[in-house]
Amino acid sequence: MSLEISVIQKSDEALGLRLDGSVDSDTAPELEATLDDMVHPSVTYLALNMSGVSFISSAGLRVVFKMLKQMKARDGQLMVTEMNPGVEKVFEVVKLMPDLSVFGSSEEMDAYLTSLQNQQNS
Amino acid sequence: MKLQVDAKEPVTNVIAAVAQEAQRQNVSDTLVHDLKVIVDEIHANLKMYVAADNPELNWVLGVDVGIECLDLVVEYPGPHFDPTNSKPMADDTLGSRADGGMGLHLITALSDEFHYNYQNGINTMIVRWNLKRDSKDNLLCR
Numbered sequence: 001m002s003l004e005i006s007v008i009q010k011s012d013e014a015l016g017l018r019l020d021g022s023v024d025s026d027t028a029p030e031l032e033a034t035l036d037d038m039v040h041p042s043v044t045y046l047a048l049n050m051s052g053v054s055f056i057s058s059a060g061l062r063v064v065f066k067m068l069k070q071m072k073a074r075d076g077q078l079m080v081t082e083m084n085p086g087v088e089k090v091f092e093v094v095k096l097m098p099d100l101s102v103f104g105s106s107e108e109m110d111a112y113l114t115s116l117q118n119q120q121n122s
Numbered sequence: 123m124k125l126q127v128d129a130k131e132p133v134t135n136v137i138a139a140v141a142q143e144a145q146r147q148n149v150s151d152t153l154v155h156d157l158k159v160i161v162d163e164i165h166a167n168l169k170m171y172v173a174a175d176n177p178e179l180n181w182v183l184g185v186d187v188g189i190e191c192l193d194l195v196v197e198y199p200g201p202h203f204d205p206t207n208s209k210p211m212a213d214d215t216l217g218s219r220a221d222g223g224m225g226l227h228l229i230t231a232l233s234d235e236f237h238y239n240y241q242n243g244i245n246t247m248i249v250r251w252n253l254k255r256d257s258k259d260n261l262l263c264r
Contacts, residue, residue: 002134022158025166026133055155057162058224086155093231094224 003027004052005034008106014045014113020052023060032063039067044076045113049106051082056090068099077101081109125183129173133165140185140194147187153251156232157185157194160249163225164196172200187253191234194249202240205229205247 002021009016015038023031039046046067050056056064064078071078079101083091091097103109123143127136137158144154161183173179181198208226230236235250 022134022137022162024133024137024158024162025169055158055162057159057166058228059162059166061224086152086159090159090228090232093228 003030012042015039015043016047018049022054023056025059028059028063035067044074046071047079047109049081050087053087056087061094079109081106123185127181127183129169129179133162136165137161143185159232160229163229167225168198191253192251196247198245199243200245203245204238206236206238
């Protein structure tokens with residue numbers, strides 16, 4: 001299974017991507033290249049909708065770790081939504097969960113982003 | 123099922139063949155997921171570390187579903203390398219966690235047993251899941 005990457009949200013500070021397929025040793029370089037290209041220095045909120053991800057291996061996890069480090073260095077956040085139980089288990093095994101902002105649905109995450117935006121504007 | 127895998131084979135094809143065989147044998151979706159992750163870890167490591175010195179490398183990947191256990195067996199020629207003796211994944215900082223040992227950590231965490239043997243120039247790795255059957259006759263991890 002290949003990996004499809006679609007942009008679902010894009011602003012100066014926030015980037016949201018939806019991933020469909022598997023994030024494995026063949027597809028992780030493509031994900032990394034896309035993120036390197038799209039995560040500009042102004043981006044502090046990176047959201048990955050993983051509802052279409054069937055599995056992720058260490059090659060994909062390295063990309064997630066890299067993005068997490070970037071977001072933390074900018075006082076930003078890496079947000080993940082709608083992981084299937086297998087993907088969530090893998091994230092737990094490598095102790096990623098405490099460092100991520102995890103949302104059960106895109107609506108939950110959107111509401112959170114809107115509240116952050118409102119705080120910044122007020 | 124035994125597959126002869128070429129180092130240049132896209133991992134997607136290998137994973138699909140393994141998953142198809144496991145599903146044919148009524149292995150649970152949870153276990154099929156874990157199998158996919160582990161096949162990718164093994165394939166990526168063989169490609170990166172073993173096939174780098176031997177681009178024509180082929181290895182044999184076997185999936186053996188029995189009553190008590192499911193074995194994923196990988197055999198390849200080359201120098202002795204025991205992955206079960208490798209250092210575990212560091213867990214102190216984000217950077218060190220991503221640096222190394224993560225694939226091996228996933229293999230051991232997502233399976234029940236991980237064995238290694240070396241004989242006549244052939245490395246053999248066996249990843250094993252202990253099985254039980256549920257009422258629908260699906261195979262589950264114990």
